[in-house]
Amino acid sequence: MPLKFLRQRARRPSLGTAVWSRALAHCAYARRLPPADSRRLRELAALFLDAKSFDGAAGLRITTEMRAAIALKACVPILNLGLDYYAGWKDVVVYPGDFRVNDEYMDNAGVVHQDTRDLCGQSLTQGPMVLSWQTIEEEDFMPDRDLVMHECAHKLDILNGDANGFPPLHASMSVDHWARIFNAAFERFGAAVEEETETALDPYAATDPAEFFAVLSETFFTQPTIVRDDFPAVYAELSRFYRQDPSTVFAGGAAS
Numbered sequence: 456m457p458l459k460f461l462r463q464r465a466r467r468p469s470l471g472t473a474v475w476s477r478a479l480a481h482c483a484y485a486r487r488l489p490p491a492d493s494r495r496l497r498e499l500a501a502l503f504l505d506a507k508s509f510d511g512a513a514g515l516r517i518t519t520e521m522r523a524a525i526a527l528k529a530c531v532p533i534l535n536l537g538l539d540y541y542a543g544w545k546d547v548v549v550y551p552g553d554f555r556v557n558d559e560y561m562d563n564a565g566v567v568h569q570d571t572r573d574l575c576g577q578s579l580t581q582g583p584m585v586l587s588w589q590t591i592e593e594e595d596f597m598p599d600r601d602l603v604m605h606e607c608a609h610k611l612d613i614l615n616g617d618a619n620g621f622p623p624l625h626a627s628m629s630v631d632h633w634a635r636i637f638n639a640a641f642e643r644f645g646a647a648v649e650e651e652t653e654t655a656l657d658p659y660a661a662t663d664p665a666e667f668f669a670v671l672s673e674t675f676f677t678q679p680t681i682v683r684d685d686f687p688a689v690y691a692e693l694s695r696f697y698r699q700d701p702s703t704v705f706a707g708g709a710a711s
């Protein structure tokens with residue numbers, strides 16, 4: 456009896472056209488990508504959906520649209536890095552709106568304090584990425600904001616330890632140069648915020664170096680000219696790290 460070898464084509468996850476176009480409506484940068492990059496982003500988003508699990512919290516029923524929009528946004532920063540950059544965590548938790556967290560911390564005198572905060576996003580080391588769907592929807596009308604990309608920047612930052620605005624750089628990049636450029640920009644920006652000077656970049660970036668990197672990253676992919684014009688050396692470093700040049704994409708993009 457002849458042996459039959461059946462070879463099944465490996466299942467490749469994919470995202471349907473209708474779902475993908477609804478997801479694109481949530482991301483101006485992705486809409487402007489050249490067709491070849493857009494195709495790669497769609498494939499990567501499908502792999503992201505396959506690799507991560509989504510949970511609705513506080514009664515939220517997660518829809519295909521929510522999943523696809525979050526996957527698309529999450530894959531923009533890693534388009535030229537790869538899904539391995541999101542290794543070490545699996546869950547995406549989505550709340551309908553802001554959510555409350557209880558923090559416990561010890562001050563220098565050893566006294567333990569408890570703090571309650573309302574957040575729209577959170578990324579824990581090895582833990583889930585937590586998001587507010589209401590914020591994601593509101594950001595469709597806020598051209599310089601992207602909560603998902605912001606939280607993803609934190610995820611990249613903590614790949615090599617604490618959240619400190621220092622993600623694992625490529626071998627071709629200089630750690631000293633990155634530190635010098637970012638520290639100088641952070642100090643200059645912090646001083647401007649302190650003096651209540653109006654800044655194009657969200658003043659929340661002055662909170663600490665981790666937030667500086669996360670806010671700069673989301674602005675890099677939403678309104679890159681803010682980063683390029685106000686922080687040219689930082690823009691160059693972010694371009695090297697993300698291996699993308701969003702200001703060129705926005706300048707040459709066909710769709711709005």
Ligand SMILES: [Zn+2]
Nearest residue numbers: 605609666669
């Ligand atoms: Zn943050």
